[in-house]
Amino acid sequence: MKPVFCTQGHENPTGSRFCLQCGEKLNPANTGILSQGMILGERYRVQREIGRGGFGRTYLAEDINRFNEHCVLKEFAPQVAGTYALQKGQELFEREAGILYKLQHPQIPRFREMFRANYNNEGHLFLVQDYVEGQNYRTLLQNRRVQNRLFTEPEITQFFIQILPVLAYIHSQGVIHRDISPDNIILRNSDLLPVLIDFGGVKEIAANLQSEFVGTQPATRLGKVGYAPDEQMQMGKVYPHSDLYSLAVTGLVLLTGIEPQNLRDPQTLLWNWHKHTTLSPTFSAVLDKMLAYRPGERYQNAGEVLNALQNFSTPTPQPQNLTQNLTQPIAPQQKPVANISPQPKTNSNGNLLVMGGIIVAMTSIGLWAGNYWVDSQRQPNNTDNITPDNTDISSQFSPQEQQRKIALQQQRKLLLIDYKFYVQLVNQIYFDQYPEQKGTTLTDKPQDETWRERWDNIAQETLKKLQTISEPARRRMGSYKRSDPDRRKIEINKKFLGSRSLNDLTDVKFFSLFPEQRNNQNFINTPIGQVWQAIAEEQTQNILNGTAIEEIKFQAGTTSTALNDTLQPATGKAYIAKLNKNQFMQLNLEPQPEIQLSIYPPSGKTPPLLQDSPQLNWSGKLPENGYYEIIIVSQATQPVSYQLTLSVTNSAP
Numbered sequence: 001m002k003p004v005f006c007t008q009g010h011e012n013p014t015g016s017r018f019c020l021q022c023g024e025k026l027n028p029a030n031t032g033i034l035s036q037g038m039i040l041g042e043r044y045r046v047q048r049e050i051g052r053g054g055f056g057r058t059y060l061a062e063d064i065n066r067f068n069e070h071c072v073l074k075e076f077a078p079q080v081a082g083t084y085a086l087q088k089g090q091e092l093f094e095r096e097a098g099i100l101y102k103l104q105h106p107q108i109p110r111f112r113e114m115f116r117a118n119y120n121n122e123g124h125l126f127l128v129q130d131y132v133e134g135q136n137y138r139t140l141l142q143n144r145r146v147q148n149r150l151f152t153e154p155e156i157t158q159f160f161i162q163i164l165p166v167l168a169y170i171h172s173q174g175v176i177h178r179d180i181s182p183d184n185i186i187l188r189n190s191d192l193l194p195v196l197i198d199f200g201g202v203k204e205i206a207a208n209l210q211s212e213f214v215g216t217q218p219a220t221r222l223g224k225v226g227y228a229p230d231e232q233m234q235m236g237k238v239y240p241h242s243d244l245y246s247l248a249v250t251g252l253v254l255l256t257g258i259e260p261q262n263l264r265d266p267q268t269l270l271w272n273w274h275k276h277t278t279l280s281p282t283f284s285a286v287l288d289k290m291l292a293y294r295p296g297e298r299y300q301n302a303g304e305v306l307n308a309l310q311n312f313s314t315p316t317p318q319p320q321n322l323t324q325n326l327t328q329p330i331a332p333q334q335k336p337v338a339n340i341s342p343q344p345k346t347n348s349n350g351n352l353l354v355m356g357g358i359i360v361a362m363t364s365i366g367l368w369a370g371n372y373w374v375d376s377q378r379q380p381n382n383t384d385n386i387t388p389d390n391t392d393i394s395s396q397f398s399p400q401e402q403q404r405k406i407a408l409q410q411q412r413k414l415l416l417i418d419y420k421f422y423v424q425l426v427n428q429i430y431f432d433q434y435p436e437q438k439g440t441t442l443t444d445k446p447q448d449e450t451w452r453e454r455w456d457n458i459a460q461e462t463l464k465k466l467q468t469i470s471e472p473a474r475r476r477m478g479s480y481k482r483s484d485p486d487r488r489k490i491e492i493n494k495k496f497l498g499s500r501s502l503n504d505l506t507d508v509k510f511f512s513l514f515p516e517q518r519n520n521q522n523f524i525n526t527p528i529g530q531v532w533q534a535i536a537e538e539q540t541q542n543i544l545n546g547t548a549i550e551e552i553k554f555q556a557g558t559t560s561t562a563l564n565d566t567l568q569p570a571t572g573k574a575y576i577a578k579l580n581k582n583q584f585m586q587l588n589l590e591p592q593p594e595i596q597l598s599i600y601p602p603s604g605k606t607p608p609l610l611q612d613s614p615q616l617n618w619s620g621k622l623p624e625n626g627y628y629e630i631i632i633v634s635q636a637t638q639p640v641s642y643q644l645t646l647s648v649t650n651s652a653p
Helices: 083-102 137-146 153-172 201-214 230-235 240-256 281-290 302-309 399-414 419-433 446-466 484-493 499-513 515-519 527-544
Strands: 044-053 056-063 069-076 111-119 122-130 134-136 185-188 194-196 549-551 560-567 572-579 584-589 595-600 610-613 617-621 626-634 640-649
Touching (some): 083 122, 137 240, 153 194, 240 281, 281 302, 419 446, 499 572, 499 595, 572 640, 584 595, 584 626, 626 640
Antiparallel strands (some): 044 056, 056 069, 069 122, 111 122, 185 194, 572 626, 584 640, 595 610
């Protein structure tokens, strides 16, 4: 007999009605349509079902092409019948999958791909995303209840500071989560950061289909009762502040251990949580504003909440163990980010350099570039050292321009980018685009309004590009040193990779973001060179944690192997293979557009066999013993799947 699993993965004997470990009510039939061990898409081995909803089932699986790495399969199987309904649902699902695919944030599980699979003589759609090792906040709260403990104000304050930048990011991408609750936020074991899961878009598609073709429920009713604001539950209207409302409810549930239905008066629709917990007046005011009944009275974006949280400080909780303390301090979000001003300030001087417009005169980028950034001795791991803003926004600006500059200011601070570096970087790009402006100073006068707007537009586009870089690497921009490339080389050498491979992986992303720099032979010594260094740092970490590298090994008795993978736009992957001198190697990469291939021998003394080549096959006698490096990069704007076939024999065939 097959065991029965709860949604947390706890195994229970067949026939169990409740989970023996967490007490969750079990459905004995909850074994799922997919059986354990079934392989889908010739790649994913199903382990067990871990959840289900109106959109379909969710499974834990192994990626057999990535050393049996765990991943999550989300099946799209709405409860509708008829060819037209299913076809429409699939079209909507594919559109939503494309939106989720674009989200790239370290606290959001990466959506790897969408694929179709056939079983039971039917076609099914699946989303594949990274598996997050950890427990959701619902389980963590249940564990604390057993110990007669709840979350504290410092812990929830820290939790907000860690999750609000994630909401700011998805909202900047035009995505509303719609379903924030303790169930949909996981505390990741590896770094103790909250991770946002289960976006509501796919659920909304399923609900709309059922409403249209089955008539079971209103299509607008999406979100958990008690957690979602009334306008979302009743009218289907969602905004960034809808997610902030749900986050506040989540915080209250964690603080009180009481479900939201019991914290709100059903007659007056007022929240009565104050009698259940004692909080500081400032934090209480923040929660009350997030929970305001009228949408216009709430904070309108995550930046405003972060700004409000800075107006008071709470003791940082000391780390204990995972089940006792959820918020071990994590740099750089141990403290609230730099001040985000909700209202413009008056600049009485009129000629100060302001973020988003008024630029200090520079006769040449070269006057600034060079030793200042490369040799900066500031310690990048302390946000207190980030250069403070000189960002008084002139009252002479129009309301539209003031708001534009405030938005830029908030976005930069949410990204934790050093102010001084940011201004110099945007200046460089601005002067490159408008060389006639070199040597001029933008003032707050009306005659410079057009030029200020152009600077702001460049700043906005630059921030959009920088947010694609991982936070630890991004926040060090402006402080990378001449010694960093040597340090990275030593680190990746431990993985049998050289600097040429790292440069390939870095270049493909950097030049996709800043293609105009391809003809600049000296960009590394300018502000934009710090961006390249940040990407190199990001790629180094991807190599060290194994996400950007794979070792090719042959099964016993074989001399050939094939590997399959998919490259995201402007990314690459490194393969290493330990081979011997004078062996004959044949390598073939299934032809794909806009892919380049490099093959580097073990030592840097031997020229590359291929380098940045559109030629996707190579054969010949190997010149050295050791680990050969095979680098595949994609310059495509869409995901590209490929198959790498490698054969090695002791003599030519």
